[in-house]
Amino acid sequence: MAEAIAETLERELSMTKEEIKMLNNRDPNERLLPQFVFILDGYDEHLQDIRIELLNDKTDYMKNNFYAINKLGEHWINAKFIVTCREENLCYVKRKDLLFAPLDEKFEDDSNELPTAASRSFLQRRIEPFSDEQIDCYLKKYSFVNPGANLNPEMKSWSCIERLNKMIDFYQVREYARVPLLLWIIANVLPGLPLEKDKGTVQSTALNKRFFIEAFINQMIKAVLKQNSALNEATTHDETQAGEEEQILRKIKDQLQHLALRLSNYVRSNSVTQTQDKKMLLGLDPLVCWDENFSEIRFRHLLFQEFFVARSMTEEINELTNSNLDEKSNLPEDLLLNQKLLNHGASSYSIACFLRDAVRDGKIKAHQLLSLIQLSKQTDRSNTSRKNRGKGRVYDKSRRARSTSNR
Amino acid sequence: MNKLEEICSRFYVKHASSLRGGGEEKENTQNSENLDYSGLYSKFCKYKDKVLRDTSLENEFNLYVEPLVHSHHSLTKSKHEVFELDFDIRTKFLGPHDDVELKVLLLTGAVGIGKSLFCRRLQREILFGWEGPPYMNEGQWFAIYIPLS
Numbered sequence: 001m002a003e004a005i006a007e008t009l010e011r012e013l014s015m016t017k018e019e020i021k022m023l024n025n026r027d028p029n030e031r032l033l034p035q036f037v038f039i040l041d042g043y044d045e046h047l048q049d050i051r052i053e054l055l056n057d058k059t060d061y062m063k064n065n066f067y068a069i070n071k072l073g074e075h076w077i078n079a080k081f082i083v084t085c086r087e088e089n090l091c092y093v094k095r096k097d098l099l100f101a102p103l104d105e106k107f108e109d110d111s112n113e114l115p116t117a118a119s120r121s122f123l124q125r126r127i128e129p130f131s132d133e134q135i136d137c138y139l140k141k142y143s144f145v146n147p148g149a150n151l152n153p154e155m156k157s158w159s160c161i162e163r164l165n166k167m168i169d170f171y172q173v174r175e176y177a178r179v180p181l182l183l184w185i186i187a188n189v190l191p192g193l194p195l196e197k198d199k200g201t202v203q204s205t206a207l208n209k210r211f212f213i214e215a216f217i218n219q220m221i222k223a224v225l226k227q228n229s230a231l232n233e234a235t236t237h238d239e240t241q242a243g244e245e246e247q248i249l250r251k252i253k254d255q256l257q258h259l260a261l262r263l264s265n266y267v268r269s270n271s272v273t274q275t276q277d278k279k280m281l282l283g284l285d286p287l288v289c290w291d292e293n294f295s296e297i298r299f300r301h302l303l304f305q306e307f308f309v310a311r312s313m314t315e316e317i318n319e320l321t322n323s324n325l326d327e328k329s330n331l332p333e334d335l336l337l338n339q340k341l342l343n344h345g346a347s348s349y350s351i352a353c354f355l356r357d358a359v360r361d362g363k364i365k366a367h368q369l370l371s372l373i374q375l376s377k378q379t380d381r382s383n384t385s386r387k388n389r390g391k392g393r394v395y396d397k398s399r400r401a402r403s404t405s406n407r
Numbered sequence: 408m409n410k411l412e413e414i415c416s417r418f419y420v421k422h423a424s425s426l427r428g429g430g431e432e433k434e435n436t437q438n439s440e441n442l443d444y445s446g447l448y449s450k451f452c453k454y455k456d457k458v459l460r461d462t463s464l465e466n467e468f469n470l471y472v473e474p475l476v477h478s479h480h481s482l483t484k485s486k487h488e489v490f491e492l493d494f495d496i497r498t499k500f501l502g503p504h505d506d507v508e509l510k511v512l513l514l515t516g517a518v519g520i521g522k523s524l525f526c527r528r529l530q531r532e533i534l535f536g537w538e539g540p541p542y543m544n545e546g547q548w549f550a551i552y553i554p555l556s
Contacts, residue, residue: 004555005551005553008551014450014453034451034548035547036548036549037501037550038553041522041554045555045556066511067510067511072510073510080509080511080512080548082511082526082529083511083513083514084522084526086518088518090515121509121510122510122511122513123509123511125476125495125515127474127475127516127517127520127521128476130472134475138472141472145466179520180519181518181519181521289463303518350518
């Protein structure tokens with residue numbers, strides 16, 4: 001963390017190492033230098049290295065304490081730190097204060113008791129899901145910022161909000177709508193769906209997160225394609241050209257999928273190397289952006305990246321179980337599902353949820369998952385990874401030593 | 408050099424020695440530090456300017472709805488009142504009369520709940536209020552946003 005801070009100061013503020021050192025060694029009473037508050041956004045990746053389920057005793061907490069291991073009390077004595085984490089990645093941590101706050105120095109003795117956080121050194125806040133009033137407020141702003149976007153342009157703003165609210169309830173997505181990112185996606189997608197009142201035959205169906213993100217991505221890509229003059233012509237012509245549009249849509253999604261796998265450190269050895277069409281991808285602005293810090297294209301929100309990883313896994317499971325049922329020896333070692341434990345880590349929860357939705361939507365059939373487990377049971381028992389797959393677990397090669405002892 | 412940078416530089420050349428005090432020899436040492444400080448402040452000012460001018464999140468900010476939080480006791484897990492998060496942080500964590508012992512604020516929430524957007528907005532608001540050395544007091548913070556993922 002201290003490195004991340006130093007890197008940011010060097011990169012964003014053009015500070016020299018000497019200047020950073022001077023700030024580190026500043027007199028705590030020095031009033032001529034500013035007091036810093038460092039906002040560390042997304043500590044989740046660092047939690048991957050902690051076996052949260054084993055955080056029980058004093059040593060575990062002391063070894064993994066955010067403030068202690070990063071020597072923040074030494075280097076940034078006057079600074080304050082705001083650290084953000086996904087709720088689901090910390091739900092098994094019993095004492096979050098002991099994992100993040102400065103520990104009371106007097107507990108660095110030989111007692112077996114849990115340490116305590118330094119008195120009044122720690123605050124915890126959890127952002128609450130939107131209330132109905134906040135949803136209305138958001139939709140009001142949305143309809144103001146996007147006048148007539150996918151809604152009837154003649155409809156008054158309040159009517160639009162009312163209609164969107166009705167659709168939210170009709171498709172049983174109010175709980176998703178309490179999350180701002182999903183509400184934005186829902187507000188984009190819902191107007192394109194039918195409402196009971198419009199078509200008497202339409203049944204109220206509960207839609208899930210995977211459906212909305214897929215529909216939103218399709219909508220974004222198609223909007224970009226429409227802007228492309230050549231394809232604009234295509235939409236006005238025959239079916240062949242409509243098919244061509246589908247092909248391009250597929251190609252773009254493949255590229256996004258490829259990008260997601262690379263950014264999430266998944267390796268697909270049998271995939272055809274794709275040339276990244278940067279210009280085209282950057283046109284998908286709400287989905288991806290250019291990250292100047294890393295000088296590469298990244299997803300605007302990690303959730304999109306996780307969606308594409310889960311999508312790749314779904315496709316792979318389908319390919320494998322449809323074609324290789326009789327060729328048990330062909331189960332690839334680098335199966336995406338097999339590369340990382342999905343019960344641990346920053347993105348695991350989201351990816352697992354998307355896979356669950358894929359099963360619920362029938363994109364993966366239950367019998368295909370059973371086939372996958374059957375396939376993984378076979379072959380050499382001395383091979384650790386296969387043995388673990390035989391128990392129906394996903395396995396992370398990079399954590400082989402640690403995971404083996406854990407199991 | 409913009410106005411703020413100019414103020415920063417001027418302030419340190421002109422006032423630092425009187426603020427720091429000391430004899431002649433000490434004053435010379437302080438002067439060399441002042442030059443460093445002046446350079447640093449120029450960098451702080453540039454960073455502030457860059458953050459405030461950044462328009463990449465304009466669309467998101469247009470739709471921004473202030474997030475709410477429950478104050479949360481870490482041990483009893485009991486929930487208390489509902490606050491606007493920004494107000495809560497500014498008064499309890501960064502306020503002018505805040506507890507100096509408070510070092511870490513852990514902010515959690517579900518995927519997509521708006522943690523990052525809140526942080527970016529909070530940074531802008533804090534930096535907007537940062538006026539540089541002549542008015543620097545304990546209630547003024549300099550916020551640096553560090554994306555870790």
